[in-house]
Amino acid sequence: MKYMIMMFGGIGETLRDRSPEWINDMQKLLMGLDAELRESGELVDSRKLMDPAASKTVRYLASKAVPTDGPFAEVKESLAGYWIVEATEERALEIAATVVDYIEFPMEVRQIMDQPPEL
Amino acid sequence: MRQSLEVLLRELAPQVLGTLARQYGDLDSCEDATQEALLAALTQWPVQGVPSQPRGWLLTVARRSLVDYWRRETARRRREERAGEPQPFEVPGADEQPADADDTLTLLFLCCRPTLTPAAQIALTLRAVGGLTTKEIAGAFFVSEATMAKRISRAKQSIGHSFERPKDLAAGLGAVLSVLYLIFNEGYTATSGPSLHRVDLSTEAIRITRLLHRLMPAEGEVAGLLALMLLTDARRPARTDSDGSLIPLEDQDRSLWDQVAIQEGIALLTETLGRFPVGQYQIQAAVAAVHDEAPTAAATDWRQILALYTTLEHVAPGPMVTLSRAVALANVHGPRAGLALLDTLNAEDNTTHRLDAVRAHLLELAGETDQARHHYLRAARTTASLPEQHYLHLRASRLRPRVDAQKPLRNRYGGGVIIKKDTNPPTEE
Helix, strand or coil: CEEEEEEECHHHHHHCCCCHHHHHHHHHHHHHHHHHHHHHCCEEEEEECCCHHHCEEEEEECCEEEEEECCCCCHHHCEEEEEEEECCHHHHHHHHHHHHHHHCCCEEEEECCCCCCCC | CHHHHHHHHHHHHHHHHHHHHHHHCCHHHHHHHHHHHHHHHHHHHHHHCCCCCHHHHHHHHHHHHHHHHHHHHHHHHHHCCCCCCCCCCCCCCCCCCCCHHHHHHHHHHHHCCCCCCHHHHHHHHHHHHCCCCHHHHHHHCCCCHHHHHHHHHHHHHHHCCCCCCCCCHHHHHHHHHHHHHHHHHHHHHCCCCCCCCCCCHHHHHHHHHHHHHHHCCCCHHHHHHHHHHHHHHCCHHHHECCCCCECCHHHCCHHHCCHHHHHHHHHHHHHHECCECCCHHHHHHHHHHHHHHCCCHHHCCHHHHHHHHHHHHHHCCCHHHHHHHHHHHHHHHCHHHHHHHHCCCCCCCCCHHHHHHHHHHHHHHCCCHHHHHHHHHHHHHHCCCHHHHHHHHHHHHHCCCCCCCCCCCCCCCCCCCCCCCCCCCCCCC
């Protein structure tokens, strides 16, 4: 099964208060995790998104699609990056926990719909 | 042996493909045929030895496979009782020796046609001229093989059956050089991701540019670009630390720089400057050479760099050039002078984060810590490069106010019902 592990925009805010050492270690943790998951074959894809403050939302306004400034959700709830892993739910939660233990900011784990129909 | 064979085949591949495409026009099937011929060579030559006319050998095998392919296609069409007539094709004549260099060039110009998107130009160039497999190119750009195969085949379709060198060679060359520079930069800046199985795009760009330089020795800008690549790539071993973090030029361990590449770049540049009209790549290469020749960061001849950027601003003006000139200006006349020049710049979409990063750096030098931090953080928010973002966050964090910096964040983002996993039962009391 595939799971998407999601990181949110609030992580950017927490970085502001951190020491250079803390930031450096976080970067090492994330890069190390990426490498480890790639090595083990569990990683399907992993991307970080640009800061949500710069994003645009296309909205339906006055019977027409219109691009507007800003993310759809609040910046701190907006998607900031994700890992897609081929793993059990338990393993996916464990991977997320490794990161959350360090960043102290929540991450979401959700299954991807890729199962064959059973009907 | 095997390695020298691969070098030879990669050299010959674009020549063979170029010749076939010029004669038959259909890039797609010509490419398949070339691949088959290369494969045959890889299996047969190590056993039977390299033929005396390796290119002719490859052409013959490729033509045979093309003819086979057309026969199959014709038969298939007949079977399907389609109304369309089979494509007429010229029977290959005696194996004449066309100017192979010309064919490689034409192929390169074709792949870099300005009507294609940069992504398509790059993919096609790496495939047809670089001889990389679709899988390798896909890996280099972190996309799936299927995606890359589509991109390449769409690019080929839009080229169609024409195999003519563009009329305006000068304009065409500009496009070719910028594609090669893009490929080089892609390899040079993309420090994320696993490098282990990744085809090295910088090395590939250098290889193709070297080939182009051999084919067009009288083009100063081709030599300039090759020199720029060599002089920049020479610093690569010192540019990242063991965990992939960026190390800025002034902090790099210069003993790690590749002196052979530096010498080659400088020699190329010396040979070129003054002989040809000066162009942007030559000037940028000259700047790179000044950095490479400085034994320490402090010993950098910033006056010369400032003069070079002033020239570059006349030859190829743009916000990025002004930014670089501001850095040089700050190093010669102090950070305030650099900042004053930055104030004349309007941030455009793709330069905002660089403008902020440079401004932050100069503000830091000027002792304006709070302002510097503000601009570092703004640059971090707008960059699209992960290693760069990391670097900018680090710079900002060094300037952060020291009050309650380490306040615990724990439980600030709590909530939710804790999942009790039966595989991990609560400890008994």
